[in-house]
Amino acid sequence: MKAIQNSPLIVDQLSMRYQYKPVLTDVSFQIPEGKTIAVVGPNGAGKSTLLKGIMGLEPTMSGSIKFFGQPLDQKRLAVAYVPQREESDWDFPINVMDVVLMGRHGQLKFWQRPSAQDILIAEQALEQVSMLDFKSRQINQLSGGQQQRVFLARALAQKASLYLMDEPFAGVDVTTEKAIVELFETLKTQNKTIVCVHHDLNTVSEYFDWVLLINARLIAAGPVNEVLTPENLNKTYGGRLSLLNEMTEKLYRSNIDRVHDNG
Amino acid sequence: MGDFVAYNPSYWALFVEFWQLNDPNAVWVLIGSALLGLSASVIGGFAFLRKRSLMGDALAHAALPGVMTAFILFHANTPILMFLGAVSSSFLGLFLMDWLPKNTKIKPDAAMAITLSFFFALGLMELSYIQGLEVAGKSGLDKILFGQAAAMLPHDIYLLSIVAIIVLIMVALFFQKFRLIAFNRSYAKSIGLNIPFYEVLLALLIVMSVVIGLQIVGVVLMAAVLLTPVAAARFWNQNLPGMLMTAGGIGAISGVLSANVSYMAPAMPTGPWMVVMLFILFVISFLFAPRKGLLSNLAQQRQLRRHVCDENVLRTFYILNERHPVNDKKEHSAIDLGLAFGEEAILAVRGIAIGKLKQTLQRLEQKGLLSRTHDTDGWRLTEMGMFAAMTLTRRHRLWESYLTEQLDMDVNKVHHYAEQIEHLLTDEETLQIEQALAQQGALRDPHGRKIPDSRNHPIQDEVAK
Numbered sequence: 001m002k003a004i005q006n007s008p009l010i011v012d013q014l015s016m017r018y019q020y021k022p023v024l025t026d027v028s029f030q031i032p033e034g035k036t037i038a039v040v041g042p043n044g045a046g047k048s049t050l051l052k053g054i055m056g057l058e059p060t061m062s063g064s065i066k067f068f069g070q071p072l073d074q075k076r077l078a079v080a081y082v083p084q085r086e087e088s089d090w091d092f093p094i095n096v097m098d099v100v101l102m103g104r105h106g107q108l109k110f111w112q113r114p115s116a117q118d119i120l121i122a123e124q125a126l127e128q129v130s131m132l133d134f135k136s137r138q139i140n141q142l143s144g145g146q147q148q149r150v151f152l153a154r155a156l157a158q159k160a161s162l163y164l165m166d167e168p169f170a171g172v173d174v175t176t177e178k179a180i181v182e183l184f185e186t187l188k189t190q191n192k193t194i195v196c197v198h199h200d201l202n203t204v205s206e207y208f209d210w211v212l213l214i215n216a217r218l219i220a221a222g223p224v225n226e227v228l229t230p231e232n233l234n235k236t237y238g239g240r241l242s243l244l245n246e247m248t249e250k251l252y253r254s255n256i257d258r259v260h261d262n263g
Numbered sequence: 264m265g266d267f268v269a270y271n272p273s274y275w276a277l278f279v280e281f282w283q284l285n286d287p288n289a290v291w292v293l294i295g296s297a298l299l300g301l302s303a304s305v306i307g308g309f310a311f312l313r314k315r316s317l318m319g320d321a322l323a324h325a326a327l328p329g330v331m332t333a334f335i336l337f338h339a340n341t342p343i344l345m346f347l348g349a350v351s352s353s354f355l356g357l358f359l360m361d362w363l364p365k366n367t368k369i370k371p372d373a374a375m376a377i378t379l380s381f382f383f384a385l386g387l388m389e390l391s392y393i394q395g396l397e398v399a400g401k402s403g404l405d406k407i408l409f410g411q412a413a414a415m416l417p418h419d420i421y422l423l424s425i426v427a428i429i430v431l432i433m434v435a436l437f438f439q440k441f442r443l444i445a446f447n448r449s450y451a452k453s454i455g456l457n458i459p460f461y462e463v464l465l466a467l468l469i470v471m472s473v474v475i476g477l478q479i480v481g482v483v484l485m486a487a488v489l490l491t492p493v494a495a496a497r498f499w500n501q502n503l504p505g506m507l508m509t510a511g512g513i514g515a516i517s518g519v520l521s522a523n524v525s526y527m528a529p530a531m532p533t534g535p536w537m538v539v540m541l542f543i544l545f546v547i548s549f550l551f552a553p554r555k556g557l558l559s560n561l562a563q564q565r566q567l568r569r570h571v572c573d574e575n576v577l578r579t580f581y582i583l584n585e586r587h588p589v590n591d592k593k594e595h596s597a598i599d600l601g602l603a604f605g606e607e608a609i610l611a612v613r614g615i616a617i618g619k620l621k622q623t624l625q626r627l628e629q630k631g632l633l634s635r636t637h638d639t640d641g642w643r644l645t646e647m648g649m650f651a652a653m654t655l656t657r658r659h660r661l662w663e664s665y666l667t668e669q670l671d672m673d674v675n676k677v678h679h680y681a682e683q684i685e686h687l688l689t690d691e692e693t694l695q696i697e698q699a700l701a702q703q704g705a706l707r708d709p710h711g712r713k714i715p716d717s718r719n720h721p722i723q724d725e726v727a728k
Binding site for chain 1: 312436437439440442443445446447449450451452453454455456457497500501502503506
């Protein structure tokens with residue numbers, strides 16, 4: 001693969017497992033700056049796991065991940081992650097503003113509270129997703145789409161350069177879908193990069209510039225018009241790689257990596 | 264304080280004596296209990312929100328062998344020694360509860376149960392061994408099973424107060440981060456928060472609160488003080504800071520009341536009293552809290568039922584008017600909605616208990632939506648009533664059209680849904696439905712009846728006020 005100048009994210013030979021079950025095997029790719037990139041694949045293909053692995057939220061077996069050429073800990077402030085909406089407790093006693101302010105905590109010392117400046121940034125972020133009117137609302141009174149926009153605002157408040165989003169379009173209303181697409185455009189004009197797990201094949205070419213096709217391994221990566229071919233889609237959504245998965249699971253179960261030398 | 268006041272029939276006299284606050288020892292116990300209730304409830308709030316409610320219970324039980332081991336090793340029961348012993352064995356329990364699920368096939372709930380019972384059993388064995396020893400100071404040790412506030416000495420309370428205040432200061436200092444982790448752990452990790460540090464800190468604060476509660480509440484019941492206040496506070500508050508303050512207040516009140524009881528009957532264990540009082544406060548919250556309490560919910564439901572009943576009767580008036588021969592074959596703009604109808608006519612169209620109907624009619628008259636016709640003993644819509652009836656009918660029929668046209672639902676099944684939605688739609692939502700319908704301002708519903716147009720009605724501005 002030819003190197004991309006200034007790639008915001010380079011993943012090299014990433015493998016992940018859940019207990020002994022291999023989820024992703026040997027995934028390598030680089031993405032260009034200032035583009036929207038969809039991560040596409042069937043259910044259980046490891047799309048969310050890939051994002052979590054990249055963000056260091058789930059342990060990886062092997063592989064390296066570079067953000068703007070450096071490990072995550074050195075580029076933390078340049079990266080914002082939007083978790084799946086369903087993973088949070090929306091009954092939690094907190095209002096919209098306080099959730100968005102969480103986006104500022106990466107920059108605050110452990111005893112610090114958000115300043116007036118942070119509040120201003122959070123308000124701008126809410127404005128960007130048309131949720132400013134809801135800032136004092138309890139989160140349990142929001143619709144699914146509004147919840148999603150609050151999570152996006154929280155990521156915006158981080159003022160990052162690379163955004164990793166886990167299924168922001170899942171189960172949202174038309175207004176929210178439009179708001180997200182507009183947000184993508186705004187972020188792109190600021191040369192920001194968006195990587196987004198996406199489940200709707202019909203809208204991939206409309207909303208995204210690039211696509212990563214994933215099914216337990218990387219099938220293809222590149223501009224949408226080059227990669228989204230019937231042949232690639234067939235590979236992605238066609239039969240499972242049972243032999244690879246079975247053999248890799250056997251490998252993991254044996255714990256052979258503990259006794260085998262790395263030669 | 265000896266056992267000589269264990270039986271005293273004059274509880275009232277003791278009650279008064281306690282609240283005169285002349286006995287310095289009693290005042291100390293009062294302050295200690297209140298502080299303990301306050302700090303344990305506040306820190307317990309985080310355990311509750313992280314869905315780790317039972318952790319406090321396990322940690323309290325795990326503290327027992329620490330206290331006993333410290334006594335066996337040093338043959339002394341100074342508060343700081345007991346405290347350190349309890350904290351270390353609680354932490355050992357915490358480590359075991361954390362390690363087992365990560366490294367074996369045992370799930371977290373089983374790990375907690377195993378740890379809790381093992382540590383508790385170990386503590387009880389040591390306690391019975393100590394009872395057989397000829398050592399001074401062993402008499403107070405069995406009190407930590409169920410707590411005995413009255414047995415506490417001033418230096419116990421100094422330590423308790425200092426620890427409680429430290430816990431409260433730490434919560435105030437780290438509130439934002441604790442809340443962030445409790446709400447969305449993976450996100451907190453993604454922005455680079457040092458999760459292990461905050462988790463150990465939170466665990467330490469919980470352990471400290473549990474340990475200082477041992478003498479007042481006891482090992483067995485300590486979990487209730489961590490969790491009941493915040494469970495009660497959820498009924499009163501929507502936002503976390505307010506909720507923790509309410510929980511702290513509830514905890515402090517229960518502490519004060521138990522100190523009072525312990526003064527009146529010093530031989531009685533305080534823990535059960537404290538927990539029973541907390542439960543009473545919980546039940547009060549559950550019943551009487553505004554908005555979320557049971558009574559408030561019932562009142563809201565009653566209000567809604569009346570509202571629906573009112574609207575149903577108004578709609579019935581519209582239908583009666585529409586079906587009347589006078590209006591036959593008229594354009595809908597020309598329909599006369601001012602005809603009068605008696606109760607029997609209403610009952611013929613809508614099934615409703617006669618008593619309820621009478622009440623509803625009176626209520627609508629009070630609201631100025633209906634007026635009584637004195638000559639025929641009937642009722643007719645006022646101008647405002649006409650507008651309301653038209654609006655409701657419009658919503659009902661628009662929704663029926665929407666369901667059949669856009670969702671291809673069976674014409675015979677849509678009435679049922681429209682019957683419910685008409686009470687809930689706002690003007691804005693009605694507009695959205697109009698826009699979604701193929702033909703703007705559809706004139707007829709799927710049953711072929713006219714959809715009244717209440718837009719631009721002269722009365723609208725008046726109603727809007």
